[in-house]
Amino acid sequence: MSVSTGELHSNGQLRADKRKKIYAKLWRDRYLYLLILPGVLFFLVYRYIPMLGIVIAFQNFSPFLGFRGSEWVGLQHFRTIFADPEVVRVIWNTLYLSFLQIVFAFPAPIILALLLNELRSELYKRLIQTIVYMPHFLSWVIVVGIFVIFLRGDGLVNNFLQTVLGMEQSVGFLTNPDYFRPLIVLQVIWKEVGWGTIIFLAALAGVNPELYEAATVDGANRWRKMWHITLPAIRTVIVILFILRLGSVLDSGFEQIFLMLNSFNREIGEVLDTYVYYKGIQQTDYSFATAVGLFKSIVGLVLIVGANYLAKRFGQEGVY
Amino acid sequence: MKYRSIADRIFDWVNSIALALLAIIMLFPFFYLFSVSFTTLDEFLRSEFLLWPKKWATDAYEYIFHSKSFIRSLWITIYITVIGTAINLAFTTTMAYGLSRKIIGQRPIVFLVLFTMLFSGGMIPSYLIVKETGLLDTVWALILPAAIGPFNLIIFRQFFMDIPHEIQESAIMDGANDLSIFYKIILPLSKPVLAAFSLFYAVGHWNNYFSGILYLNDATKWPIQVILRQIVVQSDAVNALGAANMAMLENPPPPETIQMAAILVATVPILIVYPFLQKHFAKGVMIGSIKG
Incomplete structure (x- = not known):
């Protein structure tokens, strides 16, 4: 089969035209590219170059030798992770704390949203909302600081226990490791319970009030209305948030845990994030710390993508 | 008023009271910190339960505001907050606007932005890049590596995409280029969103x-x-605020009142902007949860 030179020529012409068009478009949008340039540079330098920096997890990185000069050790650090009882304990601490958060801190805003929804006075509801949202905007240093001031040996809580309830010794809320996990969960609830209600209250605002009126006419009491109208209205939101929460079981909130850690509770309090800091920054074991961090990032990526897939399967738009 | 059963009314009361108690739990710490931070040394040492001072003293506040390191850290934080926020807005809005228009390469770039929300190099490589770029031990280390929050970028982009095209098209007819459209049309239209973010x-x-x-x-x-x-957390007021400061006052206030005063001073700016925040955040959170 022969192809005429004329056709060939027009094909080449077409391609050249296309390329010209692309150049013309790039030139036309030159100012838009100028606008995105600072942001693109930011993402390259502070987000993507650190991703390349992951290679040090496969090296014995030394700042003096640099990325190129450091010795390659393959998967050695990853083998150490699972052989080291210390790391296994840290992973366990992380998972256990997440489990407690899911059991206690996750349902708290749902319950609060349901209670707020039952308030009859709109004004009173708004007042309570204004107050309970506020702690969300405080720093962890302030939240932990307040807990420390109230709970230490001579703090208000121990004063109360001793003088009013007649306890003989002060309770070591901050020094006895048994209190570590409950305190972490309590702080999260205190800080975030109000903020967490917003998404549920928004879903409830979309409920047609006629549904409630119709149910009242049919003789449904408050509990039945809550059970058959209110809860179904937020059920999808609950399930999606729950799935996404499962996707981040390895995140424990560095700032809070780091502030609460002390020599008494380190054994049960150390989690993956604080461990990476401790190993990498304080002991400058860069490679091993990066390997632990990479392990966490990869498991986290798999979990969050899986969670998002499930949330989408559940019939709703995912978050990403 | 419609007929309501007794159980219904009891529930209403219990519910209202329970929520009031919750609100008190949120507020009481600040009330307590406030009153103790203003007590005199004498009263602080004498009383077990201090809920309202008999005599007001500002020693603790004088003490922290005489501390060079406290004042310095306040200025540093103000500096970081002002410059950092300006950089955040500049970087976020320019990139969001560029990506809101149909330019070649838009999709892959948006994907790469979203990917950073799922995966990161982690703490150590980020630390090393900050070190390599010479930012370690400068306030820029707290500003540049946080120049753009990807989530905010995506929300801004969505907002810009929702601005009707006709407005921009007529400006192009008048010979305006993309820079002046962004600066003279888009940004003024986005004032409320800019304020919120x-x-x-x-x-x-x-x-x-x-x-x-x-x-x-x-x-x-x-x-x-x-x-x-x-x-506060390390209970090391003397080192944090400077030992010399301690000698300056004849009767230094108890460390407890110093801690409480310091917490309140750091909380006041948040409380001042809180009403403005509240106006915006419900909307912001909703945009964020619907679109991403």
């Missing part, structure tokens, strides 16, 4: 503690949250 970014800078301990070894560069941790 500048507040969110600013609160983030004010509250930031993690970057401070990660990137700043030099105690003279510490922002307020790091100093606050030393004063």
Whole structure:
């Protein structure tokens, strides 16, 4: 089969035209590219170059030798992770704390949203909302600081226990490791319970009030209305948030845990994030710390993508 | 009023009271910190339960405001908050606008932005890049690596995409280029969104503690949250505020009142912007949860 030179020529012409068009478009949008340039540079330098920096997890990185000069050790650090009882304990601490958060801190805003929804006075509801949202905007240093001031040996809580309830010794809320996990969960609830209600209250605002009126006419009491109208209205939101929460079981909130850690509770309090800091920054074991961090990032990526897939399967738009 | 059963009414009362108690739990710490921070040394030592001072004293506040390191850390934090927020807005809006228009390469870039929300190099490589770029022990380490919050970028982009095209097209007819469209049309239209996000970014800078301990070894560069941790959580007011300061006053106030005063001073700016924040955040959270 022969192809005429004329056709060939027009094909080449077409391609050249296309390329010209692309150049013309790039030139036309030159100012838009100028606008995105600072942001693109930011993402390259502070987000993507650190991703390349992951290679040090496969090296014995030394700042003096640099990325190129450091010795390659393959998967050695990853083998150490699972052989080291210390790391296994840290992973366990992380998972256990997440489990407690899911059991206690996750349902708290749902319950609060349901209670707020039952308030009859709109004004009173708004007042309570204004107050309970506020702690969300405080720093962890302030939240932990307040807990420390109230709970230490001579703090208000121990004063109360001793003088009013007649306890003989002060309770070591901050020094006895048994209190570590409950305190972490309590702080999260205190800080975030109000903020967490917003998404549920928004879903409830979309409920047609006629549904409630119709149910009242049919003789449904408050509990039945809550059970058959209110809860179904937020059920999808609950399930999606729950799935996404499962996707981040390895995140424990560095700032809070780091502030609460002390020599008494380190054994049960150390989690993956604080461990990476401790190993990498304080002991400058860069490679091993990066390997632990990479392990966490990869498991986290798999979990969050899986969670998002499930949330989408559940019939709703995912978050990403 | 419609007929309501007794059980119904009891529930209403119990519910209202329970929520009032919850609100008190949120507010009481500040009330307590406020009153104790103003008590005199005498009264502080004598009384077990201090809920309202008989005599007001401002010793604790004088003490912290005489501390050079406290004042310095406040200025550092104000500096970081102002400059940092300005950089946040500049970087976020320009990139969001560029990506809101149909340009070649838009999709892959948006994907790469979204990917950073799922995966990161982690703490150590980020630390090393900050070190390599020479930002370690400078306040820029708290500003540049946080220049754009990807989530905010995506929300801004969505907002820009929702601005009707006709407005921009007529400007192009008049011979305006994309830079002047962005500056003269898009930004003025986005004032409320800019206000909301500048507040969110600013609160983030004010509250930031993690970057401070990660990137700043030099105690003279510490922002307020790091100093606050030393004063309150580590109970080390003397070192945090300077020992010389202690000798300055004849009767130094008890460390407890100093801690409480320091917490309140660091909380006041948040409380001042809170009403403005509240106006915006419900909407912001909703945009964020619907679109991403």
